Amino acid sequence: MRVMHVGSEVFPFSRSGGLGDVLGALPAEQARLLTGLGNTGADDEVSVISPWYASLSGTPTELWRGRLPELGADAGDVTVGELRQDGVRYLFIGLREFHRPGLYHPDDVWRYSLFGRAVMPVLKLLNAVPDVLHGHDWQAGLALAHAHLAGIRTVFSIHNLAYQGKWNMAEASRWTGLPGWAFGADGLEFHGDLNHMKAGLIFADHVTTVSPTYALEITTPQYGEGLEGLLIRLNREGRLSGIINGLDQERWNPRTDPDIPAFGDxxxxxxxxxxxxxxxxxxxxxxxxxxxxxxxxxxxxxxxxxxxxxxxxxxxxxxxxxxxxxxxxxxxxxxxxxxxxxxxxxxxxxxxxxxxxxxxxxxxxxxxxxxxxxxxxxxxxxxxxxxxxxxxxxxxxxxxxxxxxxxxxxxxxxxxxxxxxxxxxxxxxxxxxxxxxLDFSWDGPAAQYLALYRRLGEG
Missing domain, CATH: 3.40.50.2000 (Glycogen Phosphorylase B;)
Structure with missing residues (x-):
């Protein structure tokens, strides 16, 4: 099984909060589990693909540089780099829109539209098309849509429904590379805007959230952020579930923590x-x-x-x-x-x-x-x-x-x-x-995600 995670940040290379922590820990635990099951062949790989920020911690090895026709004539050169750590392959897509200090900016809908369109062409160039593409939050919504249309099984995880990547439909629809039928009320349109979070929900084979209680809450008007109708439908179809996040057991260990007087009692x-x-x-x-x-x-x-x-x-x-x-x-x-x-x-x-x-x-x-x-x-x-x-x-x-x-x-x-x-x-x-x-390790959640990927493959 080849699994590819798509997200806007991944610890320790880029991070602003919990999303980066998840992308830094979950893939590594999945790789460890696959190895423990004896799945060590070339067909069993866990990877992450993320933007190559100017502030990226670490220096990826450059794998490819050139133009991607899928992005249009004005996109400029695209650079693809690689790092490997803890059994995980990390790919980074370098676009000129990400050559700025920090991670997030006011024009992020445009920036992550370009990133989302670049993911599938890059994976094809590298012969790295996965069996399952797992997108995280709205920044990965467009990448997931293109993967689904290419016939790849897809999982979309909502880390925070409040942030949805919305932009004026007339302008933003030109950035996506998606067919015209995708922009109606049953597609990416949301109160006149294009909505990247909704793209992930619409095109995913299965949607997860990061806790079982939140999965129930977002089907209500109080927490659904206007998308509760769609989420109710996904839940009714058995395509919405909650898997609690884990905790990096090495980074957060009072017995070995170098920043404190270490203790275990x-x-x-x-x-x-x-x-x-x-x-x-x-x-x-x-x-x-x-x-x-x-x-x-x-x-x-x-x-x-x-x-x-x-x-x-x-x-x-x-x-x-x-x-x-x-x-x-x-x-x-x-x-x-x-x-x-x-x-x-x-x-x-x-x-x-x-x-x-x-x-x-x-x-x-x-x-x-x-x-x-x-x-x-x-x-x-x-x-x-x-x-x-x-x-x-x-x-x-x-x-x-x-x-x-x-x-x-x-x-x-x-x-x-x-x-x-x-x-x-x-x-x-x-x-x-x-x-x-209490046990908050990633062992259980990582295994639940792997089981979900296998169920999608059997469906």
Missing amino acids: LAGKEAARAVLRAEFGLDDAPILATVSRLADQKGIDLLIEAMGDLVPHWNIVVLGGGDPLLTAALTGWSQHPRVAFAQGLNEALAHRIYAGADAFAMPSRFEPCGLSQMISMRYGTLPVVRETGGLVDTVPQDVGFRFADATPEALAAACHEARQAFDDRADWESRVERAMS
Whole structure:
């Protein structure tokens, strides 16, 4: 079986968030499973294809350079490079539209339209056409559409339905290379726009989301982002399912983590807590932390509004960047002796926070899967989460603390419950021990995806 993943980012070469983490871990685990099953021949390969960004970490070996007629006369030269790591072949498509700092830009619908059109011609040039093409999020929607039309079995994974890659139909339809019949209401059209997320949904043989609860939520108007009708149909046809994400067990391992005083038990965690207290000058109250994008989805505004109720009982540490209004509010609160705010992305600091905090707040309005709650539990930090999406599927009630309503009052009440549990050392320590024993490895999810690919091949 030859499997090709398509995505806009892949750790450690390019990453802005959870999608990059998934594309960095899932293919490697699938390759390991195939090897373990004795499938080591040339016909068994797991690959990833992604844009060759100017900021790409690593230097791919150039395999091909030239013009692709499928992209039109004005596209310029295309470069294709390769890296191999952990049994996975990584292919990178270099287009001039990606020769900029960073990953994402305002004209991304145009950029990923070009990338999506280039995927199949590149794979044919390299004799690398897969048995199954697995596209991830809207940036892969067009690539998946072309693969489906070429007769390749396809899986499309929704990592976040809120981002759909929409653009004016009259303009964007010229960028796709798709036949005219694809642009009606039963195709890519969505309220007058062309919708790349819908392209993935329409052309996939099977659609997955990154947790079973989110798969149910997106068939409702509250979470369906206007596509719930299509998703209800896919669910009714048996073509929609949820497979929970895993966690990179090597990158997130408190026993071997180079960024913290490594630990594997309750006694060792105290050293990590001491490091975090010293770094931010915190007192001896327990530490409630979050590492997050500062965005409406993540409910950080709820945390800010609840701050007055929380600081009498908790030290609060926040790491993240994004919305300037949320950033300003957190900067203001950081003047309080029990509140620390570090702006931006800082991988090493994130590890120290996960390890040193006592509780971890995730008041998300919606959360397709979430990795932070899994990381925090692996590091013995108990999550306080809203009951939505993957947070429901991964946070047992005898480990973490869950609340239903997206309000600062509900968040504060759950944090107070956690604070009471913290004062009952026997209760708290038993929760921490259960948290650290949970299995969030990629073994199970990777095997589920491989089984799905095989079912599609048998259908």
